[in-house]
Amino acid sequence: MRDDAETVPGGALGGDAAWRTITLVVMGLLGAAVLVALIVTLGIANRQRDRALQAQAHSYDVMILARTVSGTIARAEASLGRYVISGKTEQELGQIYVDQWRLAGTQLGRLEQLTQPTGEQSARVAQLRNAYMQRGEELSLTALSTTYGKNSQALARYYKARQSPTLTAIDRSLDDIISGERALLDARTADAMRTVSRSSRIAGVLAVFGVLIVLGALVLGWFTLQAVGERALARAEADAERERAEELAAAVAQATDELRLQEAKLRQIQKMEAVGQLTGGIAHDFNNMLAVVLGGLELAKRAVTGDPAAVARHLDNAADGANRAAALTRRLLAFSREESLKPEPIRPGQLVSGMSELLDRTLGDAVTVTTRDTAPAWHVRADRVQLENAVLNLAVNARDAMNGRGDLLIATGAATLAEHQVDHCAAGDYLTIAVTDTGTGMTPDVVERVYEPFFTTKEAGKGTGLGLSQIFALVRQLDGSIAIDTAPGRGTTVTLYLPRDTAVETPAAAALVEIAPVAPVPHDLVVLVVEDDPRVLAATMGALEELGHHGIACDAPAKAAGLLADRPDVDLIISDVLMPGQTGPEMIAALGPRYPHIAVLFVTGFAGEANAAEFGDHHLLRKPFTLTGLERAIGAAMARERPAPPQQIAAE
Numbered sequence: 253m254r255d256d257a258e259t260v261p262g263g264a265l266g267g268d269a270a271w272r273t274i275t276l277v278v279m280g281l282l283g284a285a286v287l288v289a290l291i292v293t294l295g296i297a298n299r300q301r302d303r304a305l306q307a308q309a310h311s312y313d314v315m316i317l318a319r320t321v322s323g324t325i326a327r328a329e330a331s332l333g334r335y336v337i338s339g340k341t342e343q344e345l346g347q348i349y350v351d352q353w354r355l356a357g358t359q360l361g362r363l364e365q366l367t368q369p370t371g372e373q374s375a376r377v378a379q380l381r382n383a384y385m386q387r388g389e390e391l392s393l394t395a396l397s398t399t400y401g402k403n404s405q406a407l408a409r410y411y412k413a414r415q416s417p418t419l420t421a422i423d424r425s426l427d428d429i430i431s432g433e434r435a436l437l438d439a440r441t442a443d444a445m446r447t448v449s450r451s452s453r454i455a456g457v458l459a460v461f462g463v464l465i466v467l468g469a470l471v472l473g474w475f476t477l478q479a480v481g482e483r484a485l486a487r488a489e490a491d492a493e494r495e496r497a498e499e500l501a502a503a504v505a506q507a508t509d510e511l512r513l514q515e516a517k518l519r520q521i522q523k524m525e526a527v528g529q530l531t532g533g534i535a536h537d538f539n540n541m542l543a544v545v546l547g548g549l550e551l552a553k554r555a556v557t558g559d560p561a562a563v564a565r566h567l568d569n570a571a572d573g574a575n576r577a578a579a580l581t582r583r584l585l586a587f588s589r590e591e592s593l594k595p596e597p598i599r600p601g602q603l604v605s606g607m608s609e610l611l612d613r614t615l616g617d618a619v620t621v622t623t624r625d626t627a628p629a630w631h632v633r634a635d636r637v638q639l640e641n642a643v644l645n646l647a648v649n650a651r652d653a654m655n656g657r658g659d660l661l662i663a664t665g666a667a668t669l670a671e672h673q674v675d676h677c678a679a680g681d682y683l684t685i686a687v688t689d690t691g692t693g694m695t696p697d698v699v700e701r702v703y704e705p706f707f708t709t710k711e712a713g714k715g716t717g718l719g720l721s722q723i724f725a726l727v728r729q730l731d732g733s734i735a736i737d738t739a740p741g742r743g744t745t746v747t748l749y750l751p752r753d754t755a756v757e758t759p760a761a762a763a764l765v766e767i768a769p770v771a772p773v774p775h776d777l778v779v780l781v782v783e784d785d786p787r788v789l790a791a792t793m794g795a796l797e798e799l800g801h802h803g804i805a806c807d808a809p810a811k812a813a814g815l816l817a818d819r820p821d822v823d824l825i826i827s828d829v830l831m832p833g834q835t836g837p838e839m840i841a842a843l844g845p846r847y848p849h850i851a852v853l854f855v856t857g858f859a860g861e862a863n864a865a866e867f868g869d870h871h872l873l874r875k876p877f878t879l880t881g882l883e884r885a886i887g888a889a890m891a892r893e894r895p896a897p898p899q900q901i902a903a904e
Contacts, residue, residue: 293454297447297452304441307441307444308441314373318363318426321359321426322422325352328348328349332346336407357384360377360384364378367429373432373436376428377425383422383425387419545570546570598631598633598639600685604685608623615647615651615660616651618656619657623664624661624663625663626663631753632683632750633730633753633755642722650689650691653691653692653693655691658689658691660688660689661687662687663688666681674733680752684747685747688743691743692740693742694744727748730751732748734746735749776801778819778824779803780816781806782827783806783855792826798879799883809835809838812827813843825850826855828854830856837867840870848894853871855874855875870889
């Protein structure tokens with residue numbers, strides 16, 4: 253009986269163990285299947301992510317290459333423009349154009365390879381290739397005209413090419429390619445994200461199933477295997493999540509670096525476009541003015557023996573063109589804040605009233621000019637010439653806005669502003685100059701661009717686009733501001749806000765700032781002319797001879813000391829400012845202690861690189877200058893107090 257009793261429990265225990273073993277095996281197999289499914293799911297997700305990253309890199313390559321093609325074409329056209337302007341004298345510019353244009357073709361071929369798998373992008377690149385070939389044919393004709401010396405034809409073709417529809421087609425094709433690639437990138441990224449999301453859901457379901465298996469193992473009493481399994485599973489999940497996080501962080505960092513690189517390239521392209529626009533505008537205006545000068549001189553040369561009146565007329569036209577070029581140079585220097593100002597206390601009302609004759613002559617009889625002065629006896633500290641130019645520019649713009657016929661009001665007044673009440677103006681007293689016309693007015697999009705250099709709404713050849721830019725730069729230098737009140741159909745009012753000069757408060761003090769009379773000009777002076785440009789040196793020597801002085805030519809500042817030692821009778825030194833090896837102020841600083849009795853007159857066309865303090869109390873004459881201007885400058889320089897010459901001291 254005992255044996256039977258013992259056999260039954262033993263058999264029951266054996267069957268229970270077998271059942272548990274079978275259950276464990278089944279759970280193990282199910283666990284293995286779940287693990288395999290998880291691995292496969294994660295592998296699919298990783299492959300989808302890799303494909304998304306590859307597609308993203310491909311899209312970035314296409315967009316970068318498209319921007320690069322645009323920049324290369326822009327550089328090629330800029331080089332061609334400089335080559336056309338140089339008129340065959342700078343052959344390397346033509347070679348740079350050829351190299352850059354060929355480089356653009358090579359880059360375009362690479363772009364065709366990258367976009368070949370995509371039908372729409374490939375078609376857009378084909379359109380870009382056609383526009384590129386047509387543009388190349390247009391520019392080749394311009395380059396050939398320059399190479400064979402047909403400068404006028406080359407310039408005409410170049411400016412016509414700037415308006416060609418092929419240029420717009422190239423820009424539109426590049427924009428379409430970039431936009432299309434962005435759309436492809438968004439679609440590919442969205443598809444990859446959907447795949448990853450689906451894989452994550454599957455992985456979640458499998459994880460839940462695995463948890464149920466583990467719970468079943470717990471029911472069966474496999475506490476130890478459950479603990480080990482959970483520990484191993486937790487470690488595996490943590491490692492997988494950590495790797496995934498690291499890969500995601502690396503992908504984000506890589507994408508961020510690529511975006512920063514693209515942003516830097518885009519900023520560089522925009523800078524190059526701005527430089528190209530500025531260079532083209534300057535070249536256009538200077539070419540027009542030089543054409544007037546050269547044409548006038550050529551006609552005067554032909555008529556010199558037969559028609560004196562025609563000679564005078566042609567020379568007047570040439571001088572007018574040269575004066576316009578000089579005025580444009582002064583505007584550019586003022587716009588770049590490089591031209592030195594000569595500030596003085598000015599009453600705006602008196603300045604405007606003193607310009608009445610100039611305004612009437614400039615604007616014509618069809619424009620009725622009315623002035624109104626309601627300002628108190630305040631002054632502004634500004635450069636008189638530039639402030640007059642600013643008012644004249646505003647009046648001319650108003651006349652053009654009225655098509656040469658209408659009413660123009662120039663009103664001067666005063667205002668007390670709070671902090672930043674008008675643009676960036678500080679709190680305080682301001683004098684105002686308001687120019688109001690009855691013209692067509694401006695739209696908001698035009699108002700936003702009126703201060704841009706070379707932006708103009710006038711017809712070609714009737715404006716440089718520097719007027720308001722120059723005024724803007726001048727007012728900013730004076731810590732003032734500009735306000736524009738306009739709307740289409742009701743005219744425009746442009747108001748200049750200029751800070752009050754509190755240093756001049758009384759009529760007695762104001763009388764001290766009146767313009768001093770021109771000093772008398774002595775005759776028969778001995779003048780040492782220091783100038784490194786032989787043409788300017790010869791012209792200055794001729795001008796001195798015409799004024800009745802004796803000039804001594806010196807083509808380098810290093811030779812000045814020797815010439816002064818040989819000629820103790822020198823009365824005046826006329827020196828250029830910027831010269832190779834030594835500037836004019838540096839030369840005078842070295843010679844001054846030995847020759848303090850000699851007057852000094854500096855002559856320059858650009859004083860932006862020299863410190864204004866280096867001129868000391870010596871006078872400065874700007875190029876280009878007239879005989880009258882030179883004569884007055886010599887008189888002012890000779891009128892400056894200085895020690896007597898050594899010979900005079902010895903005689904006394």
